Amino acid sequence: MSNPNPQELMAKGIKHAMAGRHNQALKSFDKALRLAPNEPALWFNKGNLLSEMHRLKEALVCFEKTTTIVSNNPQVWFAKGITLERLQRYQDAIDCFDKVLAITPDNPEAWLRKGINFGSLKSYEKALSALDKALSIQPNHPEILFYKGIALRASGQDELAINVFKQAIRVKPDFAEAWCQLGMANMALYKFDTALTSYNKSLALNPDYREALLHFGLGYIYQNLEDYDISYQHFEKANKLCALESEHDLAGLSQKVETLLMNFKPELRHQVSGSGYTEDQSILIIGLPRTGKTMLENIIGLSSNTAKTGESAAGILSSTIEKRMPQLNNYTSVSAIQDLDGNQVTETGRESSTSIRELHEISKRVIGTAPNLDLHVGIALLSLPNLKIIHVARNREDNIFEIFTKQFASHAYQYTYNIPDISEKYDSHHKIMSHWKKIFPDSIHTINFEDLLCDPEMEIKRILEFCDLPYENEYMEYMNSNYSSMPEKAIGVWKHYEKHLKPYF
Known part of the structure; x- marks a missing residue:
């Protein structure tokens, strides 16, 4: 009896997959690929199976292999785009959907996914444009x-x-x-x-x-x-x-923070001295959720010298750091931190800056919010030496409770569903930001959310001086029009719930 050929094995794998027998399906596809390693349909089907099994990074490898063999199949580019979207690599996903649209320009699903991913990047004008295009095809x-x-x-x-x-x-x-x-x-x-x-x-x-x-x-x-x-x-x-x-690992976070505190020392700045992409003077506002980052971006974004990017600039910077410096492995490797390479640092800054400006089509100073950049701050400032970081801090009880009252779509916020975990995250965040402030004192300016609300003119002037931006009257006009009632609404809000929160605070 002759051995089955690749096509027969693929058919067998598809049959197993449809019946929910994922491991048997995977074995069939792998056996077929040993016989026909350049068969795109095999890589594509294996990618779909791995995606269904939530093994997204492995699925992405399969789709990338497929596109290197056959580059004009919109179905493959679409599947790759969906996988990148699920991995929260939104700009890369958009690039894939553009590939789909280059082949099938009136594909409403591709326009829809572009809109969704632009929304995830907080590029709402582009999101709405893509969604309107989808609606013009499917009203x-x-x-x-x-x-x-x-x-x-x-x-x-x-x-x-x-x-x-x-x-x-x-x-x-x-x-x-x-x-x-x-x-x-x-x-x-x-x-x-x-x-x-x-x-x-x-x-x-x-x-x-x-x-x-x-x-x-x-x-x-x-x-x-x-x-x-x-x-x-x-x-x-x-x-x-x-x-x-929810699945989260705060123990893992604590380990990363402690590793950084011990091993990311001021000497590293001298080690990569002269490196970094110096052409970029972006401004990023860092803080935990519910600390007024968007409010502050809206205020500084009134300057004619700046262009708002929401969370997209920080997202691109983070993903570029992870792509360019995979050896850091989420900062668990001591030697990787201590052996930073100046060329990697410079190219990380150059690539992220170029990608941000291309996405938003801007030449002004970038301003954006960065809710999840705290671990990357050190690398970010080495990569972009002229980056300015504004760190917004808020009263511990109010901040923890406000986070507890909001649902977040991103997997990055899975710690937010019980108060002890939020408390631990709050403490870790402020610990690591204090560390970065000691190493990069001229690049980080810390403000208190409550001070911004109660004495906005003084705080805004200090921020603008730090960012080397001129003061304009419209800052206070905007603040008075939009946030004049904020102090009584946002300060001490947890006290209304004090009897429920007493066990935690």
Whole structure:
């Protein structure tokens, strides 16, 4: 009896995969690839299988192998783009969807995914442009309308978002997700009764749909109605639901922080002296969630010398560091930290700066927020010696509680679903930022969120002096128009919940 050929083995693997027998399918594909290592269909099917098994990095290798063999198949580029999107490599995902569109320009799914990924990069104008293109191909498509509403909400256009969510609901009345987002948009406009109706409609349609998100919303509604006991019950339930699906390793974080504290010493600056990309004078605002980073970006972004980039600039910088310096391995290798290479440092700065400017098509000074850059600050400042970092700190109790009241989409925030973990993250963050401040005293300026709210003119002047930007009257006009009521709303908010939080603080 003759041995099966590669095509037979591939068919066998597909059959196993369809039946849920993933390991047997993988064995069939691997056996076939030993016989036909340059067969693109084998690499593609193996990639799809690994993706289904949530082995995304291995899946990406398979899709990359496929595209080196056959470069004009839009299905392969699309699969690779989805994998990169799931790995949170949003710009790389967009590049793949562009490959799809170069082959099939009127592919609405590719335009949709581009819009979603631009949204993840906080590039909302580009997100909306891509989503509008998708809608021009498939008008009134409820999913595309849904993501357009999400982008409008994220860019602060809640009134327009409400109209778009309503349009999606008219097309698909049982769209539980759209009802939920409609509730969130109404809540942002302080239309609490309308928001409550939308939330209840979403729950009635699908009690299991992101139930945590609904309870977060209800927590905010009852907070604004000053029923703090009911509000806390909803926040607590929301976090318990999120914690069931959360996977995080704070022990691992503590180890990385301690390794950095011990081994990333001031001498490293001298070791790579003369390195780094000096043409970039970006400004990044670092802080934990709910510390006013976006507010500060909006203020400094009023300068005619700056261009806002949201979280995308820091995201590109982080991914470039990880790509260019894989030996750091999340800072667990002592020798990798101590043996930094000046050329790597310079090229990391050059590549990240170029990528950021190409993405946003800007020549001005970049300003952005950086919620997850704290471990990378040292490498970032070596790579970009003229980078300015503003570190925003907030009262410990308020910051921890505010984080507890919000659901975050990114896997980077999986520590946020119970107060002891948030507390540990808060302490680690401030410990490492204090370390960076000692090593790079001229590159990091720390401000307190409360001082910014209570004496904004003085704090803004100090920030502008640090960033070498001129003071303009419109800064205070903007602050007074948008944040004049913030001190009473944002300072001491945890005290309304003191009896519930007493065990933790």
